[in-house]
Amino acid sequence: MASRGRRPELQGPPELYYDKNEARKYVRNSRMIDVQIKMTGRALELLCVPEDKPCYVLDIGCGTGLSGDYLSDEGHYWVGIDISPAMLDEALDRETQGDVILGDMGQGIPFKPGTFDACISISAVQWLCNANKKSDIPARRLYCFFSSLYSVLVRGGRAVLQLYPENSEQLELITTQATRAGFTGGVVVDYPNSAKAKKFYLCLFSGPSASLPEGLSEDTEEEKPAESTFTAGRIPYRIARRGVVRKSREWVLEKKARRRRQGKEVRPDTQYTGRKRKPRF
Numbered sequence: 001m002a003s004r005g006r007r008p009e010l011q012g013p014p015e016l017y018y019d020k021n022e023a024r025k026y027v028r029n030s031r032m033i034d035v036q037i038k039m040t041g042r043a044l045e046l047l048c049v050p051e052d053k054p055c056y057v058l059d060i061g062c063g064t065g066l067s068g069d070y071l072s073d074e075g076h077y078w079v080g081i082d083i084s085p086a087m088l089d090e091a092l093d094r095e096t097q098g099d100v101i102l103g104d105m106g107q108g109i110p111f112k113p114g115t116f117d118a119c120i121s122i123s124a125v126q127w128l129c130n131a132n133k134k135s136d137i138p139a140r141r142l143y144c145f146f147s148s149l150y151s152v153l154v155r156g157g158r159a160v161l162q163l164y165p166e167n168s169e170q171l172e173l174i175t176t177q178a179t180r181a182g183f184t185g186g187v188v189v190d191y192p193n194s195a196k197a198k199k200f201y202l203c204l205f206s207g208p209s210a211s212l213p214e215g216l217s218e219d220t221e222e223e224k225p226a227e228s229t230f231t232a233g234r235i236p237y238r239i240a241r242r243g244v245v246r247k248s249r250e251w252v253l254e255k256k257a258r259r260r261r262q263g264k265e266v267r268p269d270t271q272y273t274g275r276k277r278k279p280r281f
């Protein structure tokens with residue numbers, strides 16, 4: 001379950017690991033941007049929020065706001081919380097559309113009950129499993145996080161948290177605390193047989209238990225290994241999304257494919273799909 005190399009969570013507190021240098025990589029390294037955007041897209045797909053209705057989404061461990069940009073691009077409003085001032089500085093510099101606040105999720109989510117329709121988190125929650133000082137008790141911090149998350153979601157709201165558990169015990173610790181806080185749901189594993197592409201998404205429901213979406217498998221599109229590239233400047237978000245322009249044919253086809261994967265009824269693709277309509281008078 002553990003990823004290759006020394007895990008960042010073992011190298012000290014997140015606010016020190018995600019320093020200026022690390023934050024810069026998030027906005028300049030095309031591979032890192034690509035990974036964040038793909039995982040955010042998948043998290044949004046698993047959330048199953050209505051596509052034609054904007055939602056108010058909380059992004060936990062929002063970092064530089066790349067995930068938030070994806071949410072904005074899909075027509076949602078968002079607020080992010082993160083423990084790293086350096087990551088948030090990048091988000092502010094990039095003038096992301098969402099509001100960001102500095103905070104430690106392990107101390108609870110500081111919003112009024114029922115504020116958010118949904119929540120996402122990308123590669124953040126496993127940080128709560130490590131104690132960085134004597135007073136840090138992972139189970140307690142996880143419970144504090146999940147119970148406050150339960151409260152800030154509307155009844156029936158969902159959270160999809162992509163995470164990198166170190167081992168099955170850690171995953172169990174996380175899911176146990178989520179259940180104790182009142183959530184139902186479970187873990188969706190994409191590409192379970194691929195060491196490189198395997199991803200865990202903890203899907204939580206704050207209302208009655210719902211059916212869990214299926215994980216992706218090797219039969220579906222596999223992630224291709226890509227080289228890291230650095231540029232002198234920041235990579236505009238649209239380029240990072242490989243130039244997929246909103247309302248373009250490619251954008252419409254992507255959206256239709258996603259709805260099909262969600263089991264929704266979608267009209268077949270034709271030569272007219274995504275074609276610009278003539279203006280009406």
Ligand SMILES: C[S@@+](CC[C@H](N)C(=O)[O-])C[C@H]1O[C@@H](n2cnc3c(N)ncnc32)[C@H](O)[C@@H]1O
Nearest residue numbers: 014061063064066067082083084104105124127
């Ligand atoms: C992989 S980064 C997420 C990047 C983000 N999706 C983006 O678009 O830039 C994980 C983030 O989790 C944050 N994090 C880790 N532990 C946290 C905690 N206890 N409370 C809040 N944020 C935390 C880190 O500071 C880091 O920015």
